[in-house]
């Protein structure tokens with residue numbers, strides 16, 4: 001089923017998912033996902049609503065437990081440890097440490113409303129990564145400038161527009177120097193005129209060599225910024241490959257049907 | 264807008280936009296503001312009645328104001344006041360400290376923790392505080408000695424119940440456990456009011472659950488925890504008067520001990536009432552400050568955030 005792995009496939013994958021299954025009760029949402037993501041690669045995940053895209057990202061970040069298969073991040077299996085032929089679940093501490101390698105950007109921003117922009121961005125570096133406060137503030141100030149919000153350093157999230165909040169959320173995810181950045185429909189909750197500023201920020205990051213997995217409905221962004229497009233449907237990866245191939249001449253009828261809605 | 268309205272170009276001066284004869288008269292900025300005679304009359308009546316009532320109360324000899332003044336700062340009353348305050352503070356603090364883990368246990372996925380915390384709340388909220396206090400005070404009647412032992416196994420240590428349970432410990436244990444049951448429910452309500460996405464976000468950034476609770480969820484929950492907690496504290500101040508049944512000399516008990524001797528019942532009760540009102544007023548003011556603190560980040564109250572913000576601002580600059 002997986003075809004066209006010809007896109008940027010150099011070196012060791014940063015993220016390796018094999019035969020990932022996930023059910024909620026009787027509802028099998030992921031039905032055997034195999035995916036490799038390489039360093040500096042930008043992977044766009046497309047697919048109809050309910051196809052399991054969010055669940056897949058949540059499994060990568062251990063917000064959901066998978067039922068079968070495994071996921072490796074940076075050469076380390078997530079959630080479990082293999083030693084002496086026995087696979088043992090990790091404790092809370094180790095899971096937290098693994099999660100701290102991934103930055104997540106949510107559809108609904110999820111900024112901490114009781115903290116200023118700066119406090120939002122330094123929270124994980126100071127509290128989880130034990131970076132000295134002064135240094136974390138300097139880094140955070142740079143990152144906030146990079147997303148164009150230097151004048152909002154001490155504003156509270158509720159005082160910002162949706163687009164500004166999402167850019168802060170991106171700065172917050174960058175602040176932990178993640179191995180992989182996960183985006184779950186980062187522009188879906190935004191007013192149309194605010195989508196552009198967030199996509200611009202994400203294009204910048206893509207061009208700077210960050211490894212990104214982006215669930216999105218923005219076909220334009222996928223075409224310009226992604227190295228590879230993955231199309232999901234009904235809990236399967238139906239088709240993947242270079243944006244020009246998958247988006248311009250999709251092979252699978254489901255992909256064709258999905259894309260036809262955007263033209 | 265009607266069909267005959269001429270298509271208009273953007274207006275720069277507001278005056279130009281009033282292009283029909285009556286338009287400038289229709290500008291609501293120049294609307295007539297009636298003097299609110301009926302409101303003013305209402306105020307006058309209320310103030311008059313209040314002044315009259317105060318005068319009646321102040322000049323009525325039956326209230327015994329000289330007696331109130333005489334005993335207001337008397338050592339017995341002040342001792343009782345002190346007992347009331349520290350008993351309430353200690354019991355409230357213990358109630359909060361115990362209530363938090365009970366609330367977390369009730370919300371956990373663990374069935375055992377859920378059941379135990381449910382049982383605790385069920386019992387201590389479901390029985391009268393007065394009965395609980397009397398039971399604690401008479402614990403030695405039920406269990407003459409208290410020992411620490413392995414269930415069905417050897418005993419590690421043992422104490423005589425009467426040595427441990429004094430009026431003070433019975434009062435503290437009784438008030439604190441009862442308070443913990445109520446605080447657990449208040450805290451649980453507060454935690455539930457915070458969007459689930461906040462906990463997930465914190466955890467997805469590698470925060471351990473306890474830290475995520477402490478840094479992210481609890482500060483947001485405080486907005487709905489503080490007001491009912493203020494209520495609880497004020498109830499607690501008054502609930503301490505129940506401990507007089509187990510021979511603790513709180514404010515009410517001291518006042519009673521005086522009027523049992525002097526028969527100046529009403530003035531002495533007013534001494535207690537004024538002190539209770541004074542304490543609860545101070546508590547209300549403190550509560551208002553705390554509420555303002557946790558309202559930071561709200562669009563409506565920018566000045567409340569200023570102090571908190573100044574700290575990080577300085578750090579960012581320095």
Ligand SMILES: Nc1ncnc2c1ncn2[C@@H]1O[C@H](COP(=O)(O)OP(=O)(O)O)[C@@H](O)[C@H]1O
Pocket residue numbers: 024027029047048049050051052053054055056
């Ligand atoms: N926590 C959950 N409990 C039960 N069902 C869930 C849960 N999360 C997602 N699902 C179900 O999983 C399916 C896939 O959801 P999702 O991953 O959000 O799809 P997508 O992001 O592609 O729209 C949906 O049918 C949804 O109802």
Ligand SMILES: [Mg+2]
Pocket residue numbers: 053054055185
């Ligand atoms: Mg989704």
